[in-house]
Amino acid sequence: MDVQKRRFNRAKLTPYILLLPWFIGIGLFRLYPILISFWYSLHDVSLLGGEGLQTEWVGLENFYALLFRRMPAYPYALAPTAEHFWDSVRATLFYVVLGTPAVLVSAFFIAFILNFKLKGVNLFRTAYYIPSILGGNVAVAIIWRNLFASHGPVNAVLSIFGVEPFSWLTSPTFAPFTLIFLSAWQFGSVMLIFLAALQNVSPTLYEAASIDGARKWRQLFSITLPIITPVLLFNTVNVLIRHFQEFNAGFLITDRGPMRATEFLNIMIYDFAFRRLQFGMASAITLLLLAAIGVLTMILFFSSKYWVHYSD
Amino acid sequence: MTKQAKIIGTVVRYAILILVGVILIYPLVWMVGSTFKENIDIMTGGLRILPPEGRWRFDAFESAWQLSTTRNMIFYYMNTMRFLIPRVVGTVLSCTLVAFAIGRFSFPGKKIFFTIVLITLLMPDLAFRIPVFILYSNLGLVNTFASLYLHDFLGVNSFFVFMIIQFMRTIPRELDEASVIDGCGPLRTLFFILVPVLRPIIITVGLLTFMWGMNDFQGPLIFLRSPENNVLAQGLRSVMEAYEEVPHFGRNFAAAFMGLVPTIGIFFLCSRYFVDGEIRSGGKE
Numbered sequence: 001m002d003v004q005k006r007r008f009n010r011a012k013l014t015p016y017i018l019l020l021p022w023f024i025g026i027g028l029f030r031l032y033p034i035l036i037s038f039w040y041s042l043h044d045v046s047l048l049g050g051e052g053l054q055t056e057w058v059g060l061e062n063f064y065a066l067l068f069r070r071m072p073a074y075p076y077a078l079a080p081t082a083e084h085f086w087d088s089v090r091a092t093l094f095y096v097v098l099g100t101p102a103v104l105v106s107a108f109f110i111a112f113i114l115n116f117k118l119k120g121v122n123l124f125r126t127a128y129y130i131p132s133i134l135g136g137n138v139a140v141a142i143i144w145r146n147l148f149a150s151h152g153p154v155n156a157v158l159s160i161f162g163v164e165p166f167s168w169l170t171s172p173t174f175a176p177f178t179l180i181f182l183s184a185w186q187f188g189s190v191m192l193i194f195l196a197a198l199q200n201v202s203p204t205l206y207e208a209a210s211i212d213g214a215r216k217w218r219q220l221f222s223i224t225l226p227i228i229t230p231v232l233l234f235n236t237v238n239v240l241i242r243h244f245q246e247f248n249a250g251f252l253i254t255d256r257g258p259m260r261a262t263e264f265l266n267i268m269i270y271d272f273a274f275r276r277l278q279f280g281m282a283s284a285i286t287l288l289l290l291a292a293i294g295v296l297t298m299i300l301f302f303s304s305k306y307w308v309h310y311s312d
Numbered sequence: 313m314t315k316q317a318k319i320i321g322t323v324v325r326y327a328i329l330i331l332v333g334v335i336l337i338y339p340l341v342w343m344v345g346s347t348f349k350e351n352i353d354i355m356t357g358g359l360r361i362l363p364p365e366g367r368w369r370f371d372a373f374e375s376a377w378q379l380s381t382t383r384n385m386i387f388y389y390m391n392t393m394r395f396l397i398p399r400v401v402g403t404v405l406s407c408t409l410v411a412f413a414i415g416r417f418s419f420p421g422k423k424i425f426f427t428i429v430l431i432t433l434l435m436p437d438l439a440f441r442i443p444v445f446i447l448y449s450n451l452g453l454v455n456t457f458a459s460l461y462l463h464d465f466l467g468v469n470s471f472f473v474f475m476i477i478q479f480m481r482t483i484p485r486e487l488d489e490a491s492v493i494d495g496c497g498p499l500r501t502l503f504f505i506l507v508p509v510l511r512p513i514i515i516t517v518g519l520l521t522f523m524w525g526m527n528d529f530q531g532p533l534i535f536l537r538s539p540e541n542n543v544l545a546q547g548l549r550s551v552m553e554a555y556e557e558v559p560h561f562g563r564n565f566a567a568a569f570m571g572l573v574p575t576i577g578i579f580f581l582c583s584r585y586f587v588d589g590e591i592r593s594g595g596k597e
Contacts, residue, residue, distance in 0.1 A: 014498050015417035019425070022410045025466025030432050033443035040442070047449060110332060113325050126583060127333045130340070133579055133586065135527035138548035139568035143343050145552070146354070146561070153342060156358035185336060189590045196591040237434070245436045248529050252549065266438055273442050274534060282442055290439055297434065 040283035047277060055280075062284035085285070087260045088268040091250070092289075094176055095264060096243040099183040103239050104232075107187040111194035112220075125192070132188035136248030140182070144253050145169065148178045172259040179249040179262055190235050197231040198224065229308040237297055244293050265289045340572075347372040347566040354561045369562060376566035379547050383539075385570055388547040391457075395532075395543065396525040399461035403521045404514055406467035411476035412502050416488060429477070432470040445534060459535040464521075472517045475589075479513040480506070516589035519582055526575050544571055 041063070044056040066085045110128060114121050134140050148154050148168040155165040168174045201224060209219050225232075247270065250262035257263060265285060273282035345361035346354050348368050353360075363369070378384045414425050444463070445454070453459045467473060483506070491505045492498075507514065529545040536542060542550075551567045579586060 012419065015413045015419045018409055018413035018498065021406060021465070022467040025463060025468040026428060026432070028447070029440060029444060029463045029466065029468045030435070033440040036443045037439070047446060053446060053450065113328055116325055118322070118325060124329050124333055127337055129587070130576065130579065131336055133523055133575055134572060135524065136529055137527045137571060137575065138529055138545045138552065139571035142548065142552050142564050142568040143339050147339055149355070151355045153359050192587060192590045241434070241436055245438050252529065269438065270530070273445070279442055279446065286438060286442065290436070293436065
C-alpha cells in the first residue's frame, strides 16, 4: 500500500518535474525581464565596467524627457534634437503603415493566383518563398544597398521610363521606401499561409455560388475573403508586430537613414542602451513601444468578432 | 465562361506569376553574376547580370574567403556554429520536453501554463533584451557564445512549444498510454515512442531555429563584442562597412553569397519541412 501510494505521488509530480527547467526559463527570461523593465524605466540605470549596476530613482523623468523634452546630449555623436523620439515614432509608423499592407496585399494576391490550378505551381511557390527565408541577413543588406545605388539596377529600370537616376539611400524621402520594398520582397512566408487557407476552402461553396449566378469577383468578396478572415487576422497581427520591431534593415542598409528617416524605435532603443549606456531610458522606450504593439493587437483581437468569420 | 476568355485568363495569370518571379529572384541572380564583374561594370552595367565579354574577373571569392588579414570565412562559419549548434539542440530538446509535459499530462495548473505559452508566444523579443543583457552581464556571460543559447535550453521559445503541442494533438493518446502500461517511464515514452512520430515537427523546429540564427544580427551585435568572437553576420558587416583605397565590389557580393549559401542550401535540402512549418505556424491544422 505504501509503495502504491508513493508511486501515485510520483506520477502526480512527473509533469512538474519535467517542467522544472521551463519554470526557471519563463521566470528568469520572460517574467522577470518584463517586471524589472518597469523598475528600470523609473531609474537612471548605468552599467559601468567593474562597478556593476548603478541605479538612481528618477520617477517618471525618463518618460517625461522622451515625450516632452530635448534629449540629454550624447557625447560621441551629434546632439539629438528635441524631436528625436517623435522622429523615431514617425519613421516607425511610416514603415508600419506602408509595409504591413504591402506585404499582406502582395501575399494574398499571389496566393490567390497560385490557387488556380496551374501547372508549375510548386516551382513558383518555391521561388516566391526563397526571399523570405533570408530575413534580416546582412548579405541581403549588401545586395539591397547595391540594388538601389545611383547607377544600380533599380535606377536602370526607372530610366526606361525616363526617370533620371537618383540616390535612393541618401534621400530622406526615398530611403524608407527601399526598406519597404525589402519587406514586400519577403512576402513569401505570409503567402504560404494564405495559400494553405485558400486551398482549404471547399469547392462546393463555389459550385453553389456559380449555380446561384455569382460572378468570380462576387465570389471573392462573398465567399473567399470571409472564409479566410481567421488567417487574415493571424497574418495581420504577425506582420504588424514584425514591422514594429524592425531593426536590421534600418540599421544596416541605411544606417538610421538620412535625417533619421529610418531610425526605427528598435534602433533608438539599441542606441540608448548600448551606445549611450542609458538602460533606464532604453527601457522606457521599450515599454512605450510594447504598449503600442499591445494596444493595437488587442484592438485587432477585440474587433475580430465583427469581421472575422468562424465557421463553427 | 467562353473558352477564349478562359485561355486569356490563364495567360494573364502566368504572365503575372513569371513577372513577379523574375522580380523576386533577380536580386539574387544579379548578386551571383556581379561577383565576376569589375567595379565599373557593376556601377554602369544597369540590369545586366553577367560582365561584358572579355571582362570577367575571377578573384572575388578568393579575396572574400580571406575576409581580413587574420581571419577567413572558416573562422566566421565556425564561430556561427559555436552558438548555433547548441541553440538548435537546446531549442529542440527543451521545447519538445515542455510540449510533452503540457500536452500529454493532466495536472492542476496545466491551463495556466498553456495560457502562459500563448501569451509569451506573441511577445516580441525586444521586450526582454535589455534585462537579459544586464542579467548576463552580471553573470559575466556577455561576450561568450553561451549568452546566445543558454536560455534556449529552458524551453522559452513559446512559438515552437505551441507548434509541437499542436502537432502532438494529432497523435492518438493510446500510443503513449500503451507504453506506460508496458512499464515505460515518462522520459522513455517521450524519446522512444513519441519522438519518432514527432520527427517532422522536430525537424521543422530545428530548421527554423537554424535559419533564424543565421539571419540574426542584433543578438551577436549586442552579446559578442570582441573581434575574436565575431560571427558571420558581423564579418559580413565589416566587409560592407570597410573603407578601402581600392574597393572591390565583386568581393562584397562574393561575401554575401557565402553568407547566404548555408541558408539557401539547407532550404533546398529540406524545403518540405520549411513549407510545412510555415503553414503549421498559421495554426490551421
